Amino acid sequence: MPSSYATHPEAREIVFDFLEGYDVLGAFWMTVKLTALSALGSLVWGTLLAAMRVSPVPLMRGFGTAYVNIVRNIPLTVIIVFTSLGLADIFGVTMGAPDNFDVQGFRLAVLGLVAYTSAFVCEALRSGINTVPVGQAEAARAIGLSFSQVLRLVVLPQAFRSVIGPLANVLIALTKNTTVAAAIGVAEAAYLMKEMIENEAQTLAIGAVFALGFVVLTLPTGLILGWLSKRLAVKR
Amino acid sequence: MTSVLYDAPGPRAKRRNALFTVIFLVLLALVAWWVWQTMDDKGQLKWDLWEPFTTSEAWTTYLLPGLGDTLKAAALAMIIALPLGAVFGIARLSDHRWVRLPAAWVVEFFRSIPVLLLMLFANEVYARSGSVGSEDRPLYAVVTGLVLYNASVLAEIVRAGILALPRGQTEAAYAVGLRKGQTMSSILLPQAVTAMLPAIVSQLVVIVKDTALGGVMIGFTELLNTRSTLAANYANVIPSFIVVAVIFIVLNFILTSFASWLERRLRRSKRSTGAVLHEDTVEVNPAAVDGSYGSGAGGAFGGTV
Amino acid sequence: MKLRKVTAASAAVLALALSATACGGDDSKDSDSAATAGGGGKIKVGIKYDQPGLGLKEPDGSFSGFDVDVATYLAKELGYEPGQIEFVETKSADRENALARGDVKFIAATYSITDERKQKVDFAGPYLLAHQDLLVKTDSDITKGTDLNGKKLCSVTGSTSAQNVRDTIAPKAQLKEYGGYSECIAALQSGAVDAVTTDDSILAGFAAQDKYKGQFKLAGLKLSNENYGVGVKKGDTETLNKINTALEKMVSDKSWQKAVEANFGPANYQNEPAPTIGNIVK
Numbered sequence: 001m002p003s004s005y006a007t008h009p010e011a012r013e014i015v016f017d018f019l020e021g022y023d024v025l026g027a028f029w030m031t032v033k034l035t036a037l038s039a040l041g042s043l044v045w046g047t048l049l050a051a052m053r054v055s056p057v058p059l060m061r062g063f064g065t066a067y068v069n070i071v072r073n074i075p076l077t078v079i080i081v082f083t084s085l086g087l088a089d090i091f092g093v094t095m096g097a098p099d100n101f102d103v104q105g106f107r108l109a110v111l112g113l114v115a116y117t118s119a120f121v122c123e124a125l126r127s128g129i130n131t132v133p134v135g136q137a138e139a140a141r142a143i144g145l146s147f148s149q150v151l152r153l154v155v156l157p158q159a160f161r162s163v164i165g166p167l168a169n170v171l172i173a174l175t176k177n178t179t180v181a182a183a184i185g186v187a188e189a190a191y192l193m194k195e196m197i198e199n200e201a202q203t204l205a206i207g208a209v210f211a212l213g214f215v216v217l218t219l220p221t222g223l224i225l226g227w228l229s230k231r232l233a234v235k236r
Numbered sequence: 237m238t239s240v241l242y243d244a245p246g247p248r249a250k251r252r253n254a255l256f257t258v259i260f261l262v263l264l265a266l267v268a269w270w271v272w273q274t275m276d277d278k279g280q281l282k283w284d285l286w287e288p289f290t291t292s293e294a295w296t297t298y299l300l301p302g303l304g305d306t307l308k309a310a311a312l313a314m315i316i317a318l319p320l321g322a323v324f325g326i327a328r329l330s331d332h333r334w335v336r337l338p339a340a341w342v343v344e345f346f347r348s349i350p351v352l353l354l355m356l357f358a359n360e361v362y363a364r365s366g367s368v369g370s371e372d373r374p375l376y377a378v379v380t381g382l383v384l385y386n387a388s389v390l391a392e393i394v395r396a397g398i399l400a401l402p403r404g405q406t407e408a409a410y411a412v413g414l415r416k417g418q419t420m421s422s423i424l425l426p427q428a429v430t431a432m433l434p435a436i437v438s439q440l441v442v443i444v445k446d447t448a449l450g451g452v453m454i455g456f457t458e459l460l461n462t463r464s465t466l467a468a469n470y471a472n473v474i475p476s477f478i479v480v481a482v483i484f485i486v487l488n489f490i491l492t493s494f495a496s497w498l499e500r501r502l503r504r505s506k507r508s509t510g511a512v513l514h515e516d517t518v519e520v521n522p523a524a525v526d527g528s529y530g531s532g533a534g535g536a537f538g539g540t541v
Numbered sequence: 542m543k544l545r546k547v548t549a550a551s552a553a554v555l556a557l558a559l560s561a562t563a564c565g566g567d568d569s570k571d572s573d574s575a576a577t578a579g580g581g582g583k584i585k586v587g588i589k590y591d592q593p594g595l596g597l598k599e600p601d602g603s604f605s606g607f608d609v610d611v612a613t614y615l616a617k618e619l620g621y622e623p624g625q626i627e628f629v630e631t632k633s634a635d636r637e638n639a640l641a642r643g644d645v646k647f648i649a650a651t652y653s654i655t656d657e658r659k660q661k662v663d664f665a666g667p668y669l670l671a672h673q674d675l676l677v678k679t680d681s682d683i684t685k686g687t688d689l690n691g692k693k694l695c696s697v698t699g700s701t702s703a704q705n706v707r708d709t710i711a712p713k714a715q716l717k718e719y720g721g722y723s724e725c726i727a728a729l730q731s732g733a734v735d736a737v738t739t740d741d742s743i744l745a746g747f748a749a750q751d752k753y754k755g756q757f758k759l760a761g762l763k764l765s766n767e768n769y770g771v772g773v774k775k776g777d778t779e780t781l782n783k784i785n786t787a788l789e790k791m792v793s794d795k796s797w798q799k800a801v802e803a804n805f806g807p808a809n810y811q812n813e814p815a816p817t818i819g820n821i822v823k
Contacts, residue, residue, distance in 0.1 A: 056242045056249070059257045063264070073441060073488035074481050075448040077460060082477060084717075085724055089733035090278050090474065091271070101693065101715040123438075137240045147242040155241065176350040183452070185698055185718030190352065194453070195699050198634050199657060203360050211349045211357075218348040278731050284752065293600035363642045370585070370629075370644035452720065455635055464721050465598050465630075468591035471752040473727040 018200040019209070027192035028213050034109060034178040034188055035217075039171055041114035046121025047156070053126060056147055064122070071119040076180045079116050083108040084184040101185075109181035117174050124166040128159030161232045168225035172218045189213060285472040289479055294466060302462030303483065309375055309458065310444045313382035317443070318436075320383065321390025322429075326420060328395050339391075346388040352449045355381030359454045374457070378450035386443050393435045397428030430502045437495040441488045459483065584621045586612045587631030587639055587648035587772075591721060594746025594804050595651055604628050607742070608769075610800035611668055611791070612649040615771065618787035619646075619780070633700070637661045640774045647784060648772040651743060653701070654821055663777065664770030665784035668797070670813040670822055671767040673702050674741035675760040676729065676748060683736060683760055686710040693717065695725035695734040702739045702765075710764055722747060730756065740767050745810035759810075766822045785818050 052064035071079070087093040088108055095107035132155050140154040179190035193210045197203050245253060275281050288294045327339035346354070359377035362368040368376050401424055409419040429436070450456030459480055467476040588608050589596035595606040609628070616626045631639045631650050639645050640662045647665075654664045675694075677683050683692065689711035696703040698718040706714055717734055719725050725737040726747050737744065741759055748757045771788070773780045791797045792815045805812050816822070 054239065054241055056239070056245060057253050057256045057260070059260050063260070069489070070485055072438075073445070073485045073492075075445040075460065075484060077448050077452070078477060078481050078484070081720070081724075082481075085477070085719070085727065086474060089728045089731045090280060091274050099693075099715060101717045105717070134240050141240075141243055150241055172348065176348075179350045179352055182698070183720055185716075190350070191698070193353075194634060197356075198699060203638070204357070207353055207356055207360070211353050214350055214353070215345070215348045219344065222344070222348070288600075291600070297598070297600050297602050363638070370639075370642065373644075453634070455630060455632055457630070464723065465590045467723045468593060468597060468721070469600060471723065471726070471747075471750050473723050 018196065018202045018206055022192060022196055024189075024192065024209065024213070027187060027189045028217070030106075030186065030188040031175070031178050031217070034106070034113065034181060034186070035171075035175045037110045038113035038117060038174055038178070041110060042117035042121050042170075042174070045114055046118035047125060049118055049122035050125040050129065051151060053122065054129060054151070068119045068122055071116060072123075076112070076116050076177055077183055080109060080112040080180050081183050083112040083115075087111075102187075105181075105184050105186050109178075109184060109186045113174065113177060113181070117170060117177070120170045120173070121167065124163045124170060125156075125159055127166070128163035129155055131162045132158045158234050161229075161234050164225055164229035164232060168222055168229065171225070172222055175218050175221065176214060280474050285470070285475045288466075288470040288472065289475070294470070298462045298466040298469075299459065299479075299483070302457060302459035303487075305375070305456065306444070306447045306458040307487075309378045309382065309447045309450065309456070312375075312379045313386065313443050313447075314440055316379070317383045317387040317390055320387040322394050322425065324387060324391035325394030325398070326425070328391065329398060331416075343388040343391050346384045347392070349385070351381050351385045351446050352453060354384050355450055356453055357381075358384075374450060374454050377454055378447060378456045378458075381450075382443055382446055385446075386439055389439055389442075390436065393432050393439065394425075394428055397432035397435075398424050400431070401427055430499070433495060433499045433502070437492055440491060440495070444488055444491065445484065583625050583627050584616050584619065585627045585629050585645045586616060587629050587636065587645040587650055588612060589632075589650045590630040591723065592651065592743055592746055593750055594810075595743060596649075597746075598630075605804075606746070607669070607800055607804040608649040608651065610804065611771075611788075611797075612647075614791050614796055614800070615647065615649070615784055615787050618790065619783055633697070636772060640772055643774060646773070647780065649769075651740060651767075652770055652772050653740075653767040654770040655701075658772075662772045662775055663781050664772060665781050666770040666788055666818060667768035667816045667821060668771065668788050668791075669742065669769040670816050671740040671742040671769060672763040673705060673738060673765040673767065674744055674762050675736040675738050675764075676726070676744040676757050677736045677760055678729065679756060679758050681735065681758075681760075686762055686764055689714040689736065691715075692736065693734040695719065695728050695737045696739055697722060697725070700739065705765055706738060726753065726757075736760070738764075742769075742805070742810065742812070745805060749807050749809070768816065768821045789818055 049064050049067060052060040053068070055061060055064075084105065088095070088104060092098075094104055095111065097103040097107065136154055136158065137150055140150045145153065178188055181188055182191035182194060185191070189210055193206060196206050200206060243249075272281075279285075324339050324343055327335050328343065330336045330339070355377050358380035359373060362373050362376055362380075398420075405423055405427065406419055409423045414423065447456075447458050448460045451458045451461030455461070463476050463480045467473045470476070588604065588606075590598040590604075592606065592608075596608040597604065597606050599605055612628075613623055613626060617623070629639070629645050631645065631648050633650075636648055636650065636652060637658065640648060649668075651671075652658075652664075653671075654667060658664070675683060675689075683689065687710075689706065690713040692711075693715045694706060694711075695717045696706070698720060703716055703718060707716060717725075717728060719728070722737070722739065722743060725734070728734045729737050730753070741761075741763075744759055747753060748759065771784050773784065788797075791800075797815050801812055
């Protein structure tokens with residue numbers, strides 16, 4: 001960042017003085033990485049949870065329900081801090097990086113975000129499953145498909161298409177939720193913002209820069225996925 | 237328990253399900269055993285770490301005041317955000333461009349900024365304007381941040397609910413001579429709110445949880461914040477986190493249980509209210525309200541879950 | 542009929558909301574004067590709530606620690622009885638802002654005097670000279686700063702102690718960051734990290750807690766000089782001078798020594814002698 005302003009010292013001093021020496025773009029890149037990996041993870045785990053919640057095995061249904069209802073009701077901060085304080089420090093789950101805290105913190109944050117976000121993905125998917133007409137599943141069963149085939153081949157593909165809108169909301173929420181990873185020292189946008197606010201005087205200007213960054217990240221996501229959800233909606 | 241997703245199990249399927257159950261049970265038991273064993277090894281189960289929570293002082297000095305602030309902020313935010321969300325949701329459906337567009341911008345803007353930042357801004361603005369005393373400022377800032385964000389989300393929920401109502405509802409209202417405002421307030425909004433109750437409740441749960449964001453940055457003395465003071469005193473970090481997590485789970489469980497009771501009442505009262513609309517249209521979905529599914533949901537897999 | 546019920550309910554909610562905002566408006570007026578009031582009113586003082594030995598909120602709701610004793614003495618010199626003092630928690634990140642906004646009259650909260658901070662607030666004192674140090678397990682073999690390379694270390698997110706380690710003392714150390722020192726101490730106890738670093742005064746307080754007694758020791762490295770000052774609002778020279786006079790008096794009438802013994806004695810912390818006002822040890 002600083003080099004690009006170096007040629008216009010007076011502009012730098014007036015407007016972007018507080019940005020000097022801080023890697024704002026790098027911090028947002030960390031936010032993007034956290035978001036992307038957590039989104040992938042929660043899509044997988046959330047789908048599995050949804051499958052459990054509609055499965056023929058009562059115990060799995062119970063587990064899915066209990067998981068979602070417990071995880072959704074705990075503040076994300078508690079979950080993220082617990083991945084580090086509990087999982088890593090007490091249980092020794094160091095995510096393959098026992099000697100590198102930067103990598104470990106990042107992976108733990110992704111794990112925490114996945115654990116939390118997948119509960120919301122599961123619920124969105126479940127409502128999607130509810131939109132698939134009964135006849136579809138009945139027809140699938142009539143031609144002899146098993147539970148997993150009904151789910152994989154008939155119900156879920158339709159369910160996914162109908163819940164792109166809700167999933168977009170979950171993704172946007174996830175993007176903003178990555179700020180909580182600062183609690184275990186992951187150097188993403190909110191972490192840098194705290195550091196800058198502690199060192200510089202222009203609290204409002206710093207806040208505005210980071211607010212803008214998040215608008216830039218989340219608005220296109222919403223617009224693109226909103227357009228996709230209209231295009232891919234199952235016409236009935 | 238049968239479902240449209242799978243046939244009633246025959247002898248083979250029953251055996252297979254039993255096998256799955258056993259495997260799953262063994263896995264769960266192994267995990268539980270490992271958790272217990274490790275906690276014990278690391279000395280986290282020692283009674284003197286947990287003993288403070290049986291004293292009244294731990295509650296009256298730390299946890300209850302924190303819980304009180306959490307509840308106060310959450311309740312205020314809910315009470316303000318709900319009507320505000322309804323207003324913005326309706327404004328986005330207005331026939332007038334000059335109402336619709338600004339409402340849309342406001343909603344989209346506040347939806348895309350992290351709540352933490354909104355709280356920070358509010359805190360700074362209140363501090364500069366000098367209109368709020370320093371004792372109340374954290375509460376005001378937290379409530380403002382929560383209201384701005386959650387009213388935007390609630391606006392979207394209300395809008396989706398109204399849009400999902402059958403067109404005939406509006407037409408019938410006009411046909412009997414109701415005006416636009418009357419149609420909205422006595423026909424559309426009540427049905428939309430009832431149908432969207434699960435989504436609204438999930439958002440209320442979010443409000444309760446997000447009060448915790450105010451503790452770290454602007455020193456709001458909510459539950460997580462007083463927890464750290466408690467842990468510094470009793471040197472029991474892990475147990476204190478577990479206790480606070482349980483408090484949040486119980487709190488939100490009460491909230492969702494109340495909401496599902498309310499929803500059942502509203503639905504039972506008249507078939508048409510809310511039942512016009514399938515829950516499928518619910519955008520941010522209802523975990524809490526299991527069992528509410530199926531009342532009038534024509535094409536849905538009612539009773540599956 | 543039922544529809545009307547729902548409408549009535551929403552109307553009730555709206556009314557509640559309005560009344561809630563209305564009372565909010567009322568009680569905001571009178572509380573503003575409290576922070577700046579002198580004479581018969583209350584005085585607001587910023588301290589830490591979660592640092593045993595320095596500033597701690599006790600289970601009975603009272604406050605204890607060296608910073609608390611200093612703050613109480615200073616308030617008395619400014620004309621406030623202990624009953625008129627209202628302690629406010631000022632977290633590290635919020636200290637400068639709390640002073641600038643006038644939330645508190647002064648801050649005694651392990652507040653090191655640095656050049657950056659001096660641009661935003663004025664400092665009275667120093668009243669204590671502390672050093673960055675390491676807290677390690679009793680059987681640890683870490684004896685000097687460079688021993689830390691390749692070791693695991695814990696400190697509070699964004700703190701200067703953490704930066705010191707990263708930049709100068711041991712760049713190859715692994716640094717874990719948490720929101721509070723209690724979390725770091727828990728990590729040290731479970732063996733997840735080899736040392737916790739921050740000011741020795743803070744570490745001593747934690748090491749002396751009943752549940753940790755005998756488990757940890759200070760490495761005694763003096764990795765930096767931390768001159769604890771009393772923060773006052775920038776430009777508030779009157780308060781600044783009064784506090785400086787009061788601090789001198791506190792040392793000369795032996796109250797300072799008493800506070801040190803009462804708070805650091807149990808922690809077995811070898812403190813530096815009382816610093817002279819304005820003498821900042823670099």
